[in-house]
Amino acid sequence: MIERLRRLALAFAVVPLMGVLPASAVTVNYDCRACESGTRFYQGRELSLAWTGAANVHLYQDLIQAVRGAASHGLDPADYHLTLLEAADPRQADLDLDEVATDAYLTLAAHLLSGRLNPVTIEPDWTAARRGRDLVAYLQAALGNDAVAESLEALAPDQPGYQALRDALARYEGLADEGGWPGINPGLTLHPGDRGPRVAQLRARLEASGDLVPLVQPSDPALPAADPEFFDPALDAAVRAFQHRASLDPDGNVGPQTLAQLNASPNQRIAQIRANLERWRWLPEDLGRRHIRVNIADFSLEARNDGVVEQQHDVIVGRLYRRTPVFSASMTYFVINPWWETPPSLAARDKLPAFRADPGAVTRLGFQVIDRTGTLVDPATIDWATIPASNFPYRLRQSPGPLNALGEVKFMFPNPHNVYLHDTPTRGLFSQTRRDFSSGCVRVRDPLALAEWVAAETPGLTPARLQSIAAGNDETRLSLARAIPVHILYWTAVPDPESGIRFVNDVYDRDSVLIAALDSPPPPME
Numbered sequence: 001m002i003e004r005l006r007r008l009a010l011a012f013a014v015v016p017l018m019g020v021l022p023a024s025a026v027t028v029n030y031d032c033r034a035c036e037s038g039t040r041f042y043q044g045r046e047l048s049l050a051w052t053g054a055a056n057v058h059l060y061q062d063l064i065q066a067v068r069g070a071a072s073h074g075l076d077p078a079d080y081h082l083t084l085l086e087a088a089d090p091r092q093a094d095l096d097l098d099e100v101a102t103d104a105y106l107t108l109a110a111h112l113l114s115g116r117l118n119p120v121t122i123e124p125d126w127t128a129a130r131r132g133r134d135l136v137a138y139l140q141a142a143l144g145n146d147a148v149a150e151s152l153e154a155l156a157p158d159q160p161g162y163q164a165l166r167d168a169l170a171r172y173e174g175l176a177d178e179g180g181w182p183g184i185n186p187g188l189t190l191h192p193g194d195r196g197p198r199v200a201q202l203r204a205r206l207e208a209s210g211d212l213v214p215l216v217q218p219s220d221p222a223l224p225a226a227d228p229e230f231f232d233p234a235l236d237a238a239v240r241a242f243q244h245r246a247s248l249d250p251d252g253n254v255g256p257q258t259l260a261q262l263n264a265s266p267n268q269r270i271a272q273i274r275a276n277l278e279r280w281r282w283l284p285e286d287l288g289r290r291h292i293r294v295n296i297a298d299f300s301l302e303a304r305n306d307g308v309v310e311q312q313h314d315v316i317v318g319r320l321y322r323r324t325p326v327f328s329a330s331m332t333y334f335v336i337n338p339w340w341e342t343p344p345s346l347a348a349r350d351k352l353p354a355f356r357a358d359p360g361a362v363t364r365l366g367f368q369v370i371d372r373t374g375t376l377v378d379p380a381t382i383d384w385a386t387i388p389a390s391n392f393p394y395r396l397r398q399s400p401g402p403l404n405a406l407g408e409v410k411f412m413f414p415n416p417h418n419v420y421l422h423d424t425p426t427r428g429l430f431s432q433t434r435r436d437f438s439s440g441c442v443r444v445r446d447p448l449a450l451a452e453w454v455a456a457e458t459p460g461l462t463p464a465r466l467q468s469i470a471a472g473n474d475e476t477r478l479s480l481a482r483a484i485p486v487h488i489l490y491w492t493a494v495p496d497p498e499s500g501i502r503f504v505n506d507v508y509d510r511d512s513v514l515i516a517a518l519d520s521p522p523p524p525m526e
Contacts, residue, residue, distance in 0.1 A: 030081055032099075033524050034106035034135075041102055041136045050143055051101035053093035060090040062148040063101055069149070070108055072166055073156060074274030075116060079522050080104040102139070105148070107522070109135045112155040115281040116522055122514050125325030125417060128487065129284045159287075160307070161495050162280045168493070168501035169273045176266035181208035183263050190254040192236040200228045202254060203235055205262055212238040245502035247298055249433045257505065264503070269493075272503060275514040276493040284328070288485035290457070292331070294421075294442055296324050296490045298504045299435040301421075301444060303453045311453050316424065316435040316443035323508055324440055326490050329413040330483040334451055336469045336476045337400035338410040342367075343418065346439060348392040355384040366399040400473050408470055409447040411454065413486045421486070423447040436507055442488065457481060 032038070041050075051060045067080045081104045088097050113133060119126040133155075142151035156162065175181070184201040206212035212235065215226040239258070240250040246261045254262070264272075287293075293302045296317045303311040318324035342351060355362055362369065362379035369377045371394060387393065398404050407423020417440070424443040429435060437443075444450055448470055455461035458481040469476045492511055496502040506512075 030084055030100050030103070031521075032103050033522060034103050034110065035524070037106050037136050038099060038102045041106070041139060042099075044136065044140060049093055049095065049098045050139075052090045052095075052098045054091055057090050059143060059146070059148055060085075060101060063105060066149040066152045067104055067108060069153075070111075072170065073112060074165075074169055074277040074518075075108070075111060079111075079116075080108045105139055105152070106135055109138065109152060109155055111522070112152060112281065115278055117278065117514075117517050118523070119282040122510075122517060123326045123490070125327050126282070127415065128282065128328035130282060131285045157280045157283065159280060159283075162277065164495040164501055165273050165277050165280070165493060169270060169277070171500070172266045172269045172273065175209075176270060180266040181205050183265075184254075184259060186259070189256075190231060192231050192233070192252050194231040195227070195229050197229060199231045199235070202231075202239070202262070203228050206235070206238045206242065211242055243433075245496065245499065245504075247433060247504040247507075261503070261505065269503065271515045272506075272511055273493050273501070274518055275511050276491050278514060278518060279489070279491060283487070283489075287487060290482075291485040291487065292421075292454075294486070294488045295494065295504075296326070296488065297492050297507050298494060299433075301442070301450075303450065311450060313447075313450055314430050314435070314445040315421075316429055316438050317507075318438050318440040319436050320508065322438070322440045324438070324442060324488060325417045325419060326488055327415060327417060327419075328485060328487045329415040331411055331413040331454065331480065331486050332483050333412050333477055333479045334454060335410045335412065336408065336451070336466065336478065337473055338404070338406045338422075339400060339475050340398040340405045342396035342398065342405075344392060344395075347394070347396045348389040350439070351396055352384065352387060352389050352392065355379075356387075359384055365403050366401050368397040368399065370395040370397065400475055407443075407447065409444075409451050411444075411447075411450070411486075413484075419488070421447075421450075434505070434507065454480065454484060 050056060051063065064082070064085050067077050067082050067085065070077045070080060081100050084100055085104060088094075088100075090097065113135070114130040119128075119130070138151065142148055145151075182201060182204045184205055185198055187198055190198060190202060203212065203215070207214050215228055217226050218224075236252045239254060240252045242262070243250040243252075243258055246258075248257055248261065287304075290305045293304065294300070294315060299315055299317060301313040301315045302309045303313075351367075359379070359382075367379070369379050369382065371377050377394065403425050405425065407425055409423050411421040413420065419441050421442050421444050427445070429437050430445045448466065451466055452463045455466060455478065458478075461478055490508070490510055492504050492506045493501055494504065
């Protein structure tokens with residue numbers, strides 16, 4: 001940036017005026033992140049300094065405070081030249097130092113506005129529109145209004161969920177400073193009624209995090225002493241509550257998954273919170289007045305209206321090898337009693353082996369077989385054992401009914417992943433706590449209730465009408481008066497009305513990649 005400014009000054013034949021100085025004799029070495037934006041910033045100021053010199057010291061000091069405050073957003077102040085800024089003297093007009101301060105502001109502003117990382121480098125399927133702004137003009141206005149720190153804070157997501165994570169970050173940093181909580185040694189699964197030293201460790205762990213009230217010894221020496229090594233009903237209840245918050249089976253048994261969650265240190269939780277703060281920064285400014293959020297990791301769906309959760313639904317998401325992607329799209333219609341147009345990949349990979357094993361399943365499950373000319377084929381005439389999977393010659397359609405793979409309702413929001421919300425005939429799977437059973441789409445519990453919410457602002461689509469249509473067997477497409485944004489997201493730290501925040505099992509193991517990227521040097525601004 002410095003050399004560009006020097007060439008720019010020569011090209012414009014700028015004569016140094018008060019506050020317009022050449023670079024200092026000693027060049028400040030730093031990794032410039034926002035070079036192009038910085039050049040445009042100084043061009044707009046006719047090369048006048050913004051941060052250094054006696055008149056600008058207060059702005060420089062405000063910037064340092066704002067850079068320190070980046071830590072409260074889960075960002076590393078060192079990425080914004082904090083050490084260099086703190087060591088330098090801004091009282092002397094210094095173009096090199098001024099450029100460092102400008103780069104610090106613009107880089108931090110970009111990271112607060114739309115994330116430190118490009119989401120597609122972590123989530124390749126990401127399609128949500130990121131927030132954008134002319135940060136050079138924004139900085140000029142902030143300097144003119146003497147509002148450096150305030151302007152940076154204003155760029156962070158203005159969402160209750162984001163603030164809840166920031167509050168949790170401060171709390172867990174305090175726990176880390178205090179030494180955290182004791183760990184639990186590895187060993188066999190602990191069950192209610194067990195007794196031993198590891199039970200005492202379990203008790204100490206839950207007491208330290210506030211999940212369990214400490215044992216109180218009886219004041220009467222004639223009464224039996226409370227035994228910290230006994231897995232009593234109170235400890236059982238505390239373990240079940242912990243498991244529920246983590247989206248684990250709340251069975252009270254401390255097996256490998258529960259043990260791993262319990263043994264996560266405050267520093268690990270801090271890293272997890274930082275990852276989820278970054279995910280928030282990737283989202284659009286406006287999620288939609290009425291919108292749907294699916295949290296893959298929490299197996300949950302929220303239907304929101306003006307910030308209020310009006311409906312909650314359990315969901316089933318994709319298996320580990322058919323993971324549900326993270327993306328946003330707009331729901332424009334839904335279908336009651338849908339036909340299922342079986343995707344070619346599923347037809348060859350799933351249905352063909354099933355039909356080879358049981359040819360009668362084709363008719364029994366309500367499938368139509370259509371050849372490449374569009375002609376219906378009698379499945380009884382097909383020798384499924386001879387049909388190749390690599391060049392599957394048929395199209396499969398499943399008729400509406402109780403066995404239809406889409407169930408009673410399909411919610412449509414066109415997207416490149418062909419992933420949708422829909423009902424399921426295997427509703428018994430909702431009794432499971434961990435629900436990653438689908439082929440990528442999101443299956444919804446009680447979909448007709450969700451359909452009523454979706455249709456609430458579309459004239460004529462009353463609950464009575466929807467129920468009447470559902471009682472029949474004809475496929476019915478129903479268009480919405482207003483599109484509803486749908487956000488398929490992945491959060492492993494979510495707001496909780498009781499504890500402030502709860503951590504859920506990282507079912508797709510996505511946190512580690514994001515945390516590693518956050519801990520690496522930041523890329524240049526796009």
